[in-house]
Amino acid sequence: MNAIAAAAPQEATQAPATTSTIAQSGGSSFSDLVRAHFRREKLRDGRHGAAPREAEDDFHAKLDRFEDEEGKLAAVYWSTKTASAVALTIGTARSSWNPIAETEMEIRIHRVTDWLTKDATLIANLLHDCDLLAIRAGEILRGTSERIAMRWIYSVQEHVLGYIEREAESTPEKEHTFVTTQRRELARIEEYYFRAAAKAGRIVYVSGMLAGAFVIAGAAAVTAIVLADRSVHWQRGTQVLLLSVAAGAVGALVSVLSRMSGGGDRFTVDFEVGRPLLRRLGLYKPLVGAVFGVALYFMLASGLLMTRAPTGKALYFYGAVAFLAGFSERFTGVIFGDVERLISGNGETAGAPPPAAGTEPAADSG
Numbered sequence: 061m062n063a064i065a066a067a068a069p070q071e072a073t074q075a076p077a078t079t080s081t082i083a084q085s086g087g088s089s090f091s092d093l094v095r096a097h098f099r100r101e102k103l104r105d106g107r108h109g110a111a112p113r114e115a116e117d118d119f120h121a122k123l124d125r126f127e128d129e130e131g132k133l134a135a136v137y138w139s140t141k142t143a144s145a146v147a148l149t150i151g152t153a154r155s156s157w158n159p160i161a162e163t164e165m166e167i168r169i170h171r172v173t174d175w176l177t178k179d180a181t182l183i184a185n186l187l188h189d190c191d192l193l194a195i196r197a198g199e200i201l202r203g204t205s206e207r208i209a210m211r212w213i214y215s216v217q218e219h220v221l222g223y224i225e226r227e228a229e230s231t232p233e234k235e236h237t238f239v240t241t242q243r244r245e246l247a248r249i250e251e252y253y254f255r256a257a258a259k260a261g262r263i264v265y266v267s268g269m270l271a272g273a274f275v276i277a278g279a280a281a282v283t284a285i286v287l288a289d290r291s292v293h294w295q296r297g298t299q300v301l302l303l304s305v306a307a308g309a310v311g312a313l314v315s316v317l318s319r320m321s322g323g324g325d326r327f328t329v330d331f332e333v334g335r336p337l338l339r340r341l342g343l344y345k346p347l348v349g350a351v352f353g354v355a356l357y358f359m360l361a362s363g364l365l366m367t368r369a370p371t372g373k374a375l376y377f378y379g380a381v382a383f384l385a386g387f388s389e390r391f392t393g394v395i396f397g398d399v400e401r402l403i404s405g406n407g408e409t410a411g412a413p414p415p416a417a418g419t420e421p422a423a424d425s426g
Contacts, residue, residue: 280302
């Protein structure tokens with residue numbers, strides 16, 4: 061949704077002669093449509109309710125142009141006092157490669173009301189705040205939640221214009237009371253927006269994580285299968301390394317999913333950074349888990365932690381440890397801290413003596 065300045069007509073039936081510009085929200089052709097509609101209504105024959113052919117054709121031509129550009133009019137409120145209106149359009153459904161995703165349609169609110177609200181500052185500010193919330197909802201929400209939020213915002217703006225039409229002798233006290241009531245309604249819409257956007261943001265983030273974990277685990281599995289057909293002395297160590305990569309990535313994915321299923325605010329994302337960036341951030345999380353898994357494998361295999369894998373259970377041991385490294389950042393931080401203190405000489409670790417130099421990690425008998 062964008063705000064533009066459009067030249068106002070000088071016709072006495074549409075606006076005062078001193079008015080030269082209007083502020084508009086929505087499609088660039090909406091102000092033309094509003095003026096054409098107002099002119100047609102003013103020229104209607106009182107007895108037969110018919111407008112001159114020229115005005116009728118002009119209105120329908122501008123309506124067709126507007127709907128071609130913005131989508132079909134789902135709802136519209138025309139002012140009877142001046143060339144002002146608010147409308148809701150729904151665009152053509154976008155094709156999606158994902159068969160389980162909701163069909164996305166561009167939903168927009170269009171508004172030209174400055175002539176109607178020129179003497180009602182509180183109401184004009186309220187309509188402006190509605191526009192700002194509609195921008196956020198249109199950019200962040202998708203599917204059913206977007207349709208609910210946008211129709212809800214439109215209903216507030218429609219009710220506001222109806223109030224101006226109904227109240228011929230509105231006082232500042234009445235206007236203040238009305239605006240206060242509608243702002244409470246707008247606060248309810250904003251609360252709904254935050255809830256829906258937070259859920260949508262988590263879903264987008266997890267979709268990126270699923271893609272990243274699938275790619276990392278799949279690449280590790282394929283590489284392990286290829287190496288399994290070759291008889292080289294480092295085959296077992298390489299398979300353990302690949303297992304650590306996949307287990308760390310899966311651990312990071314399961315960690316986020318478990319926090320999401322726990323409810324509350326245990327896992328939050330900044331949903332207003334946008335869907336592409338959120339999805340990319342999700343892609344990086346399994347990569348970080350894989351790096352943690354590999355780093356912990358090297359620490360164990362090198363003997364820095366003075367912990368050996370159980371005899372014949374190397375694959376299970378290193379896989380479990382790598383999964384924990386990706387799953388729990390706290391666990392990984394404690395281990396890395398111990399190693400840092402050991403290398404820097406600021407502490408010691410207790411445990412069994414390290415394996416003899418040059419030995420490989422214990423092989424899985426299976």
